[in-house]
Amino acid sequence: MQKILVIEDEPTVREMLVLNLQAEGFEVLETGDGVDGLNLAREQLPDLLLLDLMLPSLDGISVCRMLRRSSQVPIIMLTARGAELDRIMGLESGADDYVVKPFSLGELLARVRALLRRADPAQRDSGTKLQSGDLHLDLLAQRAQLGAQELRLTHREFTLLAELMRHANTALTREGLLSSVWGYDFPGDTHTVDVHIHWLREKIEPDPTSPRRIATVRGVGYRFEG
Numbered sequence: 001m002q003k004i005l006v007i008e009d010e011p012t013v014r015e016m017l018v019l020n021l022q023a024e025g026f027e028v029l030e031t032g033d034g035v036d037g038l039n040l041a042r043e044q045l046p047d048l049l050l051l052d053l054m055l056p057s058l059d060g061i062s063v064c065r066m067l068r069r070s071s072q073v074p075i076i077m078l079t080a081r082g083a084e085l086d087r088i089m090g091l092e093s094g095a096d097d098y099v100v101k102p103f104s105l106g107e108l109l110a111r112v113r114a115l116l117r118r119a120d121p122a123q124r125d126s127g128t129k130l131q132s133g134d135l136h137l138d139l140l141a142q143r144a145q146l147g148a149q150e151l152r153l154t155h156r157e158f159t160l161l162a163e164l165m166r167h168a169n170t171a172l173t174r175e176g177l178l179s180s181v182w183g184y185d186f187p188g189d190t191h192t193v194d195v196h197i198h199w200l201r202e203k204i205e206p207d208p209t210s211p212r213r214i215a216t217v218r219g220v221g222y223r224f225e226g
Contacts, residue, residue: 002116003027005046007037009055017050020105034058041067048116053079061093068094072155074115091195096156114183118159130165132226135204137162151203160196168226171217197222
């Protein structure tokens with residue numbers, strides 16, 4: 001049984017999430033405190049986190065950043081704040097997805113299932129490896145290496161890079177990447193792809209301001225130069 005940790009300080013929202021996730025067959029851990037949530041995540045090793053942005057003791061951004069030092073657990077950030085800067089901060093802290101309250105429960109559950117599928121080794125191409133020059137991806141081990149250096153990619157960054165490399169020299173639309181990498185339609189918010197591309201470039205490009213591996217295709221999306 002897959003385990004989900006809910007870190008949410010609003011009791012009614014937390015209870016709703018716990019009951020519906022349990023009804024979907026998940027084991028659910030819960031807390032309303034950031035420090036307790038961080039400790040639970042480290043001790044219980046959940047398969048996915050639902051993490052509120054505004055928390056007592058330690059805010060969601062800090063929890064996410066601290067977890068990312070040692071864990072690539074999929075994280076969906078929950079918040080009532082929907083400004084673009086808040087979305088970018090959540091994604092840049094290492095979150096894989098971002099949901100603004102009030103949200104559709106059906107959509108949230110779809111995102112949870114999609115993210116868990118992509119984090120499940122059984123859903124990946126066993127033994128498949130991708131390579132472009134000195135950039136190597138091991139899809140089974142979920143490891144990325146640039147030359148002699150192992151790259152610290154989030155789960156979403158890794159999946160996005162793998163999708164780009166699988167379709168090297170082909171222009172991929174932002175909408176197509178949202179569907180194939182995020183696993184659902186995400187209308188009107190393709191900027192999340194741009195944010196993840198920005199962070200990938202920071203990690204794999206010699207000069208992120210003049211990218212050679214991931215090219216922008218104006219009016220379309222992005223192309224990996226294989």
